[in-house]
Amino acid sequence: MIEYFHSVRLISERCKGCVSCIKRCPTEAIRIRGGKAKITESRCIDCGECIRYCPNRAKTAVTDSLADIKRYPHNVALPAPSLYSQFEAQVTVDAILCGLLSLGFDEVFDVAVGAEVVTTAIRELLQHKQVKRPLISSACPAVVRLIQVKFPELIDHLVPFEAPVEIAARMVREEYARRTGRPQDELGVWFITPCPAKLTAIRQPLGDLPSNISGAISIADIFGELRRVILQKPAAVAKCRRASWAGMGWAVAGGETEAAGVLNTLVVHEIHSISNVLEQVAMGKLKDIDYVEALACAGGCIGGPLMVENRFVAEHRMRNRLAVGKRLQPQPELPLAPEDLVQRGTLEPRPIMRLDEDISKALYKVEQMERTLERLPGLDCGSCGSPTCKALAEDIVQGQASEMDCIFKLRERVHELAKEMMGLAEKLPPSLDKKEKKGAIRDGKSKRVAGTSGRRGGSDDSGGGA
Amino acid sequence: MEQPALAMEFHLTAGDFNGAGDASGKIKRTLQQVGVKAEVIRRIAISAYEAEMNVIIHSLGGDIRAKVYPDRTEIEVKDSGPGIADVDQAMQEGYSTAPDHIREMGFGAGMGLPNMSRCADRFSIESKVGEGTTLRIIINH
Numbered sequence: 001m002i003e004y005f006h007s008v009r010l011i012s013e014r015c016k017g018c019v020s021c022i023k024r025c026p027t028e029a030i031r032i033r034g035g036k037a038k039i040t041e042s043r044c045i046d047c048g049e050c051i052r053y054c055p056n057r058a059k060t061a062v063t064d065s066l067a068d069i070k071r072y073p074h075n076v077a078l079p080a081p082s083l084y085s086q087f088e089a090q091v092t093v094d095a096i097l098c099g100l101l102s103l104g105f106d107e108v109f110d111v112a113v114g115a116e117v118v119t120t121a122i123r124e125l126l127q128h129k130q131v132k133r134p135l136i137s138s139a140c141p142a143v144v145r146l147i148q149v150k151f152p153e154l155i156d157h158l159v160p161f162e163a164p165v166e167i168a169a170r171m172v173r174e175e176y177a178r179r180t181g182r183p184q185d186e187l188g189v190w191f192i193t194p195c196p197a198k199l200t201a202i203r204q205p206l207g208d209l210p211s212n213i214s215g216a217i218s219i220a221d222i223f224g225e226l227r228r229v230i231l232q233k234p235a236a237v238a239k240c241r242r243a244s245w246a247g248m249g250w251a252v253a254g255g256e257t258e259a260a261g262v263l264n265t266l267v268v269h270e271i272h273s274i275s276n277v278l279e280q281v282a283m284g285k286l287k288d289i290d291y292v293e294a295l296a297c298a299g300g301c302i303g304g305p306l307m308v309e310n311r312f313v314a315e316h317r318m319r320n321r322l323a324v325g326k327r328l329q330p331q332p333e334l335p336l337a338p339e340d341l342v343q344r345g346t347l348e349p350r351p352i353m354r355l356d357e358d359i360s361k362a363l364y365k366v367e368q369m370e371r372t373l374e375r376l377p378g379l380d381c382g383s384c385g386s387p388t389c390k391a392l393a394e395d396i397v398q399g400q401a402s403e404m405d406c407i408f409k410l411r412e413r414v415h416e417l418a419k420e421m422m423g424l425a426e427k428l429p430p431s432l433d434k435k436e437k438k439g440a441i442r443d444g445k446s447k448r449v450a451g452t453s454g455r456r457g458g459s460d461d462s463g464g465g466a
Numbered sequence: 467m468e469q470p471a472l473a474m475e476f477h478l479t480a481g482d483f484n485g486a487g488d489a490s491g492k493i494k495r496t497l498q499q500v501g502v503k504a505e506v507i508r509r510i511a512i513s514a515y516e517a518e519m520n521v522i523i524h525s526l527g528g529d530i531r532a533k534v535y536p537d538r539t540e541i542e543v544k545d546s547g548p549g550i551a552d553v554d555q556a557m558q559e560g561y562s563t564a565p566d567h568i569r570e571m572g573f574g575a576g577m578g579l580p581n582m583s584r585c586a587d588r589f590s591i592e593s594k595v596g597e598g599t600t601l602r603i604i605i606n607h
Contacts, residue, residue: 152504153504153505153507153508279491280487282494282508282511283487283490283491283494283511283512283515284508284512284515284516284581285487285515349504351498351501351504353495353498353499353501354498354499354500354501355499355500355501356501357501359500359501359502359536359607360471360536362499362500362501363471363472363500363534363536364471365499366472366496366499366500367471367472369499394499
């Protein structure tokens with residue numbers, strides 16, 4: 001069994017065992033067991049949906065902290081372009097980048113520069129007729145994982161390039177080596193991240209290549225401090241390497257394809273909608289579309305679970321910044337993408353659906369599951385700790401739950417037992433049965449049977465007394 | 467005769483675009499649970515979907531049945547009319563009786579039957595004008 005690293009975790013003390021998270025999880029990775037949420041590691045794609053919807057803030061993303069950068073003598077911050085959406089218009093990108101320097105980083109490298117490189121690579125790739133259509137963006141790690149676990153047949157459709165942040169990290173490392181000639185282990189490369197999936201992708205890369213990033217620091221964690229230093233030292237603005245609007249645009253849904261200039265595009269965001277669209281791609285329905293831009297968070301990265309600002313406000317700010325950028329530079333010159341810079345490792349499928357390694361056993365289990373499902377009420381209430389009746393049926397055939405976990409089935413059973421007890425209580429041994437007319441008991445019994453038959457279709461009139 | 471390990475049956479209503487894809491979607495999910503290889507599932511799902519769409523677009527309604535054996539999946543699609551006059555012609559790529567506006571919607575491109583036969587390991591089609599069409603698709607796992 002492969003070990004999985006996940007950045008989405010549970011703070012057990014805060015969890016009340018409510019069903020909000022199990023209902024939202026797109027891969028049905030969560031169950032409530034023992035009054036607490038349990039995440040099935042192999043199914044979790046770190047999309048952060050459960051973080052967003054937990055009313056008790058019991059779900060969290062484990063990220064690195066600013067203190068971690070002390071482990072390296074030289075540190076570079078890689079801010080996600082979505083970071084700019086957290087600040088009002090008067091706070092310039094330069095001010096934000098320099099603010100990061102004040103937090104202790106030695107250098108700042110705009111991740112949007114990596115996005116520019118991927119943009120040109122995608123533009124190139126789409127020139128080739130033989131590329132599978134639709135091509136699916138691989139920029140969002142939660143989407144890539146969704147494809148690995150739920151749509152493994154679509155892996156070939158994924159853009160074969162690394163995500164912008166990984167490319168930015170490679171560029172940083174190459175530059176550092178060229179400039180200083182110092183060993184790479186002295187260099188800390190830190191992604192300032194809007195989401196947990198990105199951290200997971202660093203610790204446990206999507207493909208088979210190791211990541212070039214040292215760690216990820218949550219935007220929510222550093223926002224307060226960053227804001228403070230920016231407002232304190234507005235004058236201390238130096239020149240940092242920054243990208244054009246094309247790279248910055250990747251922060252919002254639709255920005256990636258707009259930058260690449262791809263026209264025949266389908267833009268889909270929010271993980272459940274993505275699942276639906278991928279379903280259609282898998283059915284061969286969307287062959288006439290060139291490119292699918294898919295971002296797990298509603299609105300794109302600006303809607304990430306580790307963001308501070310409301311996503312609509314963030315989108316408004318981002319679009320304004322982009323509009324200004326476009327006015328100054330309608331057609332930015334984008335850096336070319338050398339082959340080896342953008343290549344990512346091979347992606348392996350991680351199917352989660354199969355019920356058993358042995359196909360005959362799996363077939364048997366599917367049948368059992370169908371039968372169990374027919375007996376369940378179909379309300380999908382979640383009280384049993386599984387997200388739907390179907391999921392409960394699956395848990396039952398897998399030996400991880402019992403039919404009595406369903407409160408309706410339990411009540412039914414209690415009702416049957418009570419009936420049985422009544423039947424037994426009415427029975428008297430002949431020695432105590434002093435009444436001459438035994439019909440009285442029979443009458444009583446037949447009444448009871450009549451009473452049940454109306455509700456249960458009269459199928460079990462002998463069962464009550466047995 | 468060998469009993470299938472698993473059988474599914476769905477009714478298809480003519481013109482019911484709302485329910486289009488439901489049957490093939492369910493067949494697909496079940497096969498994923500069985501653990502059939504992703505590429506094989508894809509072929510089965512695509513042929514089942516094409517067949518489903520054909521019934522919904524062209525026929526007066528019908529049924530789709532999927533029988534899953536450990537080594538193969540068999541799909542049978544039966545509809546009640548109007549039937550195909552020239553099966554050989556219908557099997558040609560790009561041949562379609564669908565009008566242009568349907569084609570522009572992405573349907574009726576005349577690729578349905580050829581697509582199915584390309585995905586299938588065994589494919590047969592029987593049709594009688596005025597009675598209906600029966601498709602049989604077998605895909606080995």
